[in-house]
Amino acid sequence: MAQMTMAKALNLAMREALAEDPTVLILGQDVGQDEGVFRITEGLLKEFGPERVIDFPVAESAIAGVSVGLCIAGYKPIAEMQFSGFGYHAFHQIENHASRFRNRTRGRFTCPMVVRMPYGGGIRAIEHHSESREAIWAHLPGLKVVIPSGPRNARALLRASIFDPDPVMFYEPKASYRAFKEEVPDEPETMEIGKAHVVRAGSDVTIISYGASMRPVLEAVDELVDEYQLDPEIIDLLSLVPLDTETITASVKKTGRCVVVHEAPRNCGPAAEIIARIVENALEFLEAPIQRVTGYDLVLPFFNLEKPYMPDPTKVITAVREVVNY
Amino acid sequence: MPRKKIELENHVESLSILDADGNADESLVPKLEPAEMRKLLRGMLLARRYDERMLKLQRQGRIGTYGPALGQEAASLGPAYVLSKNDWMIPSFREPAGMLYRGWPMDKLILWWGGNETGSSVPEGIRDTPICVPVASQCLYGAGVAWGCKLRGDGTVALCFVGDGGTSEGDFHEAMNVAGAFNLPLVCVIQNNQWAISLPRKKQTASSTLAQKALAYGFNGIQVDGNDIFAVLTAAGEAVDRARRGGGPTLIEAVTYRLGVHTTADDPKKYRTEDEVEAWKCRDPLARYYKYLKKHGILDDKARDMMEEEIAEEITAAVEKAERYEPDVLEPWRYCFATMPNFLEGQLEEFQAYLESVSGGEGRSNHKRSELSENVH
Ligand SMILES: Cc1ncc(C[n+]2csc(CCOP(=O)(O)OP(=O)(O)O)c2C)c(N)n1
Ligand SMILES: [Mg+2]
Numbered sequence: 013m014a015q016m017t018m019a020k021a022l023n024l025a026m027r028e029a030l031a032e033d034p035t036v037l038i039l040g041q042d043v044g045q046d047e048g049v050f051r052i053t054e055g056l057l058k059e060f061g062p063e064r065v066i067d068f069p070v071a072e073s074a075i076a077g078v079s080v081g082l083c084i085a086g087y088k089p090i091a092e093m094q095f096s097g098f099g100y101h102a103f104h105q106i107e108n109h110a111s112r113f114r115n116r117t118r119g120r121f122t123c124p125m126v127v128r129m130p131y132g133g134g135i136r137a138i139e140h141h142s143e144s145r146e147a148i149w150a151h152l153p154g155l156k157v158v159i160p161s162g163p164r165n166a167r168a169l170l171r172a173s174i175f176d177p178d179p180v181m182f183y184e185p186k187a188s189y190r191a192f193k194e195e196v197p198d199e200p201e202t203m204e205i206g207k208a209h210v211v212r213a214g215s216d217v218t219i220i221s222y223g224a225s226m227r228p229v230l231e232a233v234d235e236l237v238d239e240y241q242l243d244p245e246i247i248d249l250l251s252l253v254p255l256d257t258e259t260i261t262a263s264v265k266k267t268g269r270c271v272v273v274h275e276a277p278r279n280c281g282p283a284a285e286i287i288a289r290i291v292e293n294a295l296e297f298l299e300a301p302i303q304r305v306t307g308y309d310l311v312l313p314f315f316n317l318e319k320p321y322m323p324d325p326t327k328v329i330t331a332v333r334e335v336v337n338y
Numbered sequence: 339m340p341r342k343k344i345e346l347e348n349h350v351e352s353l354s355i356l357d358a359d360g361n362a363d364e365s366l367v368p369k370l371e372p373a374e375m376r377k378l379l380r381g382m383l384l385a386r387r388y389d390e391r392m393l394k395l396q397r398q399g400r401i402g403t404y405g406p407a408l409g410q411e412a413a414s415l416g417p418a419y420v421l422s423k424n425d426w427m428i429p430s431f432r433e434p435a436g437m438l439y440r441g442w443p444m445d446k447l448i449l450w451w452g453g454n455e456t457g458s459s460v461p462e463g464i465r466d467t468p469i470c471v472p473v474a475s476q477c478l479y480g481a482g483v484a485w486g487c488k489l490r491g492d493g494t495v496a497l498c499f500v501g502d503g504g505t506s507e508g509d510f511h512e513a514m515n516v517a518g519a520f521n522l523p524l525v526c527v528i529q530n531n532q533w534a535i536s537l538p539r540k541k542q543t544a545s546s547t548l549a550q551k552a553l554a555y556g557f558n559g560i561q562v563d564g565n566d567i568f569a570v571l572t573a574a575g576e577a578v579d580r581a582r583r584g585g586g587p588t589l590i591e592a593v594t595y596r597l598g599v600h601t602t603a604d605d606p607k608k609y610r611t612e613d614e615v616e617a618w619k620c621r622d623p624l625a626r627y628y629k630y631l632k633k634h635g636i637l638d639d640k641a642r643d644m645m646e647e648e649i650a651e652e653i654t655a656a657v658e659k660a661e662r663y664e665p666d667v668l669e670p671w672r673y674c675f676a677t678m679p680n681f682l683e684g685q686l687e688e689f690q691a692y693l694e695s696v697s698g699g700e701g702r703s704n705h706k707r708s709e710l711s712e713n714v715h
């Protein structure tokens with residue numbers, strides 16, 4: 013066991029995969045010589061060489077499209093979009109090809125690729141560097157959408173995504189890259205994609221979140237417990253597609269109350285699907301309307317005004333209290 | 339039936355007028371009044387000192403991440419200089435010299451890097467789009483603006499900037515193709531500063547020049563010494579004239595160098611040598627131009643010192659103005675749509691209640707909801 017940040021843990025997962033499987037490749041802007049603008053690919057060019065860790069021209073559509081072709085040719089590319097805000101260029105190749113090749117060719121050609129991208133706010137970045145647009149990908153049939161929240165699950169989920177037989181959009185909460193450390197096992201560890209994690213068992217209310225917004229949720233716990241004598245159950249989804257309907261439903265059946273938290277805008281956001289699943293499966297157990305703490309349906313302001321526009325513990329506590337006092 | 343070489347209608351040239359030591363080919367030096375020559379120096383010097391001050395402000399935490407354009411002053415000022423006020427300029431993110439020359443208030447640029455949308459809100463009367471972050475995306479709306487110029491038929495043109503890295507994006511290719519196919523009055527200046535973050539120009543494309551890409555789109559390309567203000571002015575001036583006369587687009591590759599960091603979040607030591615940077619410092623656009631002006635008695639040290647003082651004051655005033663700015667926390671609601679839809683009104687109420695809860699009421703702006711619903715632009 014070693015203590016490490018999410019940045020190191022992601023690096024470890026890629027190093028292990030590159031070492032184990034000669035078909036694993038990394039493609040992205042500044043991932044080699046520069047070791048990634050967030051240093052996530054540190055040391056990998058040195059260790060595995062420029063044929064496996066590839067510094068790519070500034071062309072996201074090409075990174076995605078070439079990755080599809082590499083898959084067809086028998087490789088497992090890990091494609092990096094430098095920021096999720098520039099992943100839109102890759103949309104066309106991912107929607108029209110990566111997500112469909114298995115179906116189009118009835119399984120003859122598949123796309124076991126991962127598209128990694130840092131997402132989310134809170135780092136005083138310039139325009140287009142802070143959005144949370146994971147819902148866009150979750151809408152596309154044929155893609156998995158995985159979002160870790162801490163070092164240990166990041167390492168295990170990235171490994172699972174690299175070796176998953178289908179394309180995985182891997183959203184990395186960049187504000188958490190170096191925010192805290194965790195024990196990570198020495199041996200390669202994997203996790204089943206599509207299983208949520210009950211971070212804290214409780215009986216009064218279910219709080220559901222993932223990725224970057226797990227932090228404001230967890231920061232709200234002490235106050236909910238000490239100040240308001242509440243016993244919240246907290247679920248970290250870890251994956252939006254597949255979504256762990258079972259864990260969510262079981263929890264809401266137990267607590268009867270629910271708050272969903274994410275940084276992404278509200279309209280057609282992940283919370284909308286989560287709540288739909290609850291309504292379909294546990295409507296008669298609900299004792300209060302479900303609340304959403306999300307980004308607003310606005311362009312996320314530049315960093316000087318960003319803070320009040322993001323989920324924070326105050327917003328989580330307000331929503332939880334409304335739900336329990338209903 | 340035979341196999342033969344295809345002769346292309348278009349050509350690619352290269353142009354350099356003022357060398358690194360300040361010697362010029364006088365037959366090629368553009369005809370400029372001494373006052374204009376001094377104005378050009380001032381434009382470059384202003385951008386240089388602005389960049390230096392911004393780097394300082396960044397270190398002091400007074401702005402966010404900053405991307406300086408040190409060494410690229412001639413490449414961005416020259417093309418802006420040949421435009422008329424009614425022409426359009428479509429910058430990328432490394433054109434402070436051009437933007438300041440075109441009349442962008444410096445405090446707006448400081449505010450942009452300080453994390454405020456107002457830095458993108460260009461004052462009325464300036465036909466420039468704001469700083470554009472998604473690499474090369476500006477080339478496409480640049481082509482659209484040029485199309486508008488053509489449709490209106492008023493002889494205006496559009497100038498867009500892009501980096502060497504940007505030429506790898508599909509958006510760049512599509513914009514150039516459209517510009518050629520519709521014979522648009524678009525001048526595209528590639529600031530080839532040799533690096534796209536850590537990727538050197540040679541690894542960006544197998545093309546031996548970026549200017550030659552013009553041939554594939556059916557128009558002329560020219561590679562100029564981008565640290566030579568005379569060469570940049572000449573090439574841009576000819577391109578703008580041609581576009582104005584209906585002669586279509588031009589691609590200008592300005593060969594320059596990013597003397598500084600990519601942004602303050604970047605460490606160039608990881609990918610390039612000090613020797614390389616030092617070699618390019620000897621080709622500084624400002625130093626060589628100043629040598630030329632001095633040699634020709636157009637400017638002396640005393641006049642330059644005065645210019646420096648004036649510039650320092652101008653920058654200090656802009657910093658002070660920028661730092662007096664107080665953002666309105668409710669402003670984002672006003673600009674998402676022309677009229678705020680109902681579902682957003684509900685979210686706004688929620689947001690205002692939140693502000694009140696965290697500030698004990700002080701955070702509540704005195705805007706009424708109805709005021710916010712009425713968009714001013
Ligand atoms: C579409 C897009 N992809 C990636 C980035 C991240 N990024 C910012 S600048 C840059 C390199 C651009 O190089 P170049 O076009 O040469 O411009 P320079 O930075 O040298 O001025 C990259 C990859 C971005 N801003 N937009
Ligand atoms: Mg460049």
